[in-house]
Every structure is written in C-alpha cells, then in structure tokens.
Amino acid sequence: KQEVTQIPAALSVPEGENLVLNCSFTDSAIYNLQWFRQDPGKGLTSLLLIQSSQREQTSGRLNASLDKSSGRSTLYIAASQPGDSATYLCAVPYSSASKIIFGSGTRLSIRP
Amino acid sequence: ETGVTQTPRHLVMGMTNKKSLKCEQHLGHNAMYWYKQSAKKPLELMFVYNFKEQTENNSVPSRFSPECPNSSHLFLHLHTLQPEDSALYLCASSQGSDGGNQPQHFGDGTRLSIL
Numbered sequence: 001k002q003e004v005t006q007i008p009a010a011l012s013v014p015e016g017e018n019l020v021l022n023c024s025f026t027d028s029a030i031y032n033l034q035w036f037r038q039d040p041g042k043g044l045t046s047l048l049l050i051q052s053s054q055r056e057q058t059s060g061r062l063n064a065s066l067d068k069s070s071g072r073s074t075l076y077i078a079a080s081q082p083g084d085s086a087t088y089l090c091a092v093p094y095s096s097a098s099k100i101i102f103g104s105g106t107r108l109s110i111r112p
Numbered sequence: 113e114t115g116v117t118q119t120p121r122h123l124v125m126g127m128t129n130k131k132s133l134k135c136e137q138h139l140g141h142n143a144m145y146w147y148k149q150s151a152k153k154p155l156e157l158m159f160v161y162n163f164k165e166q167t168e169n170n171s172v173p174s175r176f177s178p179e180c181p182n183s184s185h186l187f188l189h190l191h192t193l194q195p196e197d198s199a200l201y202l203c204a205s206s207q208g209s210d211g212g213n214q215p216q217h218f219g220d221g222t223r224l225s226i227l
Binding site for chain 2: 004034041042043044045046049089091099100101102103104105
C-alpha cells in the first residue's frame with residue numbers, strides 16, 4: 001500500500017530565505033509525482049509535475065526533484081516571499097494513473 | 113479563477129436532510145473528480161468520471177451518490193450523512209482520466225458541516 005509522508009508539518013522562515021520541503025513515498029512504482037499549493041479556504045493549484053523518468057522540474061523560483069529509488073522528492077523554493085505562505089502538498093498516482101494518494105502537507109509561513 | 117466552479121461554498125445540514133453539491137468546469141476537460149479533505153487527514157479521492165462514466169469508486173459509503181450528466185458537470189448527492197462526513201469537498205477536472213499524468217484543476221470546494 002502506498003503511503004505519502006511530508007515532513008515537517010509546519011515551517012516558518014523569514015522572507016528571502018531559500019527553503020526545502022520534503023516528501024517521501026513507500027512504493028517506488030509511481031507514474032509521476034506532483035506538487036500542489038493550497039491557500040486557506042481554497043482548492044489546490046498544481047505547481048509542478050515530474051514524470052517517473054525525470055529527475056527534476058523547474059518553474060520560476062520553484063524546483064522539484066524526484067529520486068524514485070529512495071522514495072523521495074523535494075520542493076526547493078528560492079528567495080521566499082510572504083506570498084509563498086500556503087500549504088504545500090505532494091501527491092503520487094498509484095495502482096492506476098487516476099488514483100492519486102496525497103501527503104498531509106507542509107504548512108509554510110514566510111515572515112516579512 | 114481556476115475554470116472549475118463549485119456551489120454552494122458552504123453548506124450546513126442535518127443528518128436526515130438530502131442535499132446536492134454541484135461542480136461545473138469550463139475547461140473542456142473529459143475527466144472529473146470528487147475529493148474529501150477532512151481536518152488533519154490527507155486529501156482522499158472519492159470518485160473519478162471519464163467521459164461521463166465512473167471509473168473509480170474509492171470504497172465510498174452509499175450515502176454519497178455521484179452523478180455526471182455530461183463532461184462539464186458533476187454532482188454529489190448527499191443523504192443521511194454522519195457528523196464525521198463534515199469536511200471540505202473538492203472537485204477537480206483534467207484533460208484525461210489518467211489524472212496523474214494530466215494536471216488536475218481544482219475548484220475552491222464546498223465546506224460541509226453536519227449537525
């Protein structure tokens with residue numbers, strides 16, 4: 001059974017710092033891994049999708065890496081801004097491409 | 113604006129009531145999804161529809177009854193719910209039902225409270 005874990009559950013850093021969010025999964029037989037952002041009271045916004053054959057994806061200040069063999073992914077945020085404050089979730093499709101397992105998320109707070 | 117609209121945004125109902133949640137997507141997608149997000153639990157997939165056909169039912173209790181009349185609309189009919197069903201219900205859509213390989217676009221959810 002696939003399990004997705006995100007540590008830490010919450011993180012608070014001052015503005016301008018570079019930071020890393022972690023995601024681990026127990027079964028490496030994944031189609032891909034996705035990172036989402038969720039603002040309070042809102043739905044999820046897709047940030048990055050890494051195919052199982054890829055090692056990383058970049059979008060602006062965000063860089064996501066994938067190491068299938070170790071069951072890990074990281075989301076790197078450069079030069080953090082208060083607007084980056086949100087909950088970040090990682091998710092992997094498992095058993096079928098449409099069945100997605102989510103982690104519990106990391107609640108990120110960027111202090112001005 | 114994500115292109116996925118959910119109504120109502122908030123709903124309070126008693127355990128004996130019957131209500132429906134509505135989701136509409138304006139993105140031309142073929143697949144639609146219902147998720148449940150409870151406090152302190154990971155987001156859980158409930159149902160998947162592809163071209164109006166249900167392709168996934170993640171062991172959801174029968175008191176939740178989905179309906180997909182066309183590729184743009186998805187409903188979740190609720191009856192005889194329990195207090196533990198209080199949660200944020202999110203709808204999503206994607207271009208194909210291989211939803212893991214196509215980014216999903218989410219609505220803002222319906223916050224459901226069961227009295």
